[in-house]
Amino acid sequence: MSGEKLPSQRQLRVGELVRHALSAFLSRDEILDPDLDGAFITVPEVRMTPDLKLAKVYVMPLGGQKVDVVVDALNRNQKFIRGQVAPKLDLKYAPQFRFYADETFDEAGRIDQLLRSDHVAQDLDHEDQDDDIQDH
Structure with a gap:
């Protein structure tokens, strides 16, 4: 803030x-x-x-x-x-x-678009792999 x-x-x-x-x-x-x-x-x-x-x-x-x-x-x-x-x-x-x-509708659309981006998806896939390693 x-x-x-x-x-x-x-x-x-x-x-x-x-x-x-x-x-x-x-x-x-x-x-x-x-x-x-x-x-x-x-x-x-x-x-x-x-x-x-x-x-x-x-x-x-x-x-x-x-x-x-x-x-x-x-x-x-x-x-x-x-x-x-x-x-x-x-x-x-x-x-x-x-x-x-x-403009909250526009802002929500931008956030949604960001979350769907390849860069974020790559980070999420990487975190999933880290979780799998810790589970073993």
Whole structure:
């Protein structure tokens, strides 16, 4: 870790509350923006700042299509989204939303690709041989 503090239980709890509320709202397709027409958007994660005033919302359109277009459209409409979602949160302050592309899918793909690489497979085969030698 690069000195970054782990989120508190409260940040995690509020982040999950915001994630559920945003997921429900986005599934209703109420935002009048041509860039969001027909877009099915998942919200895998919401990270709250320690003061709970900013929600970093990570999103991914189904199929990973037009990610940048969708993220830009959500950020353009964040005031409307906040106005619709905040009353359902029952928080002292309504957090502002900042939308980002969720890159964990890409990261998982890169890790999977690395694990399947010849170099890693060679190391794993070598470890198996070492285990066989120790078993005798």
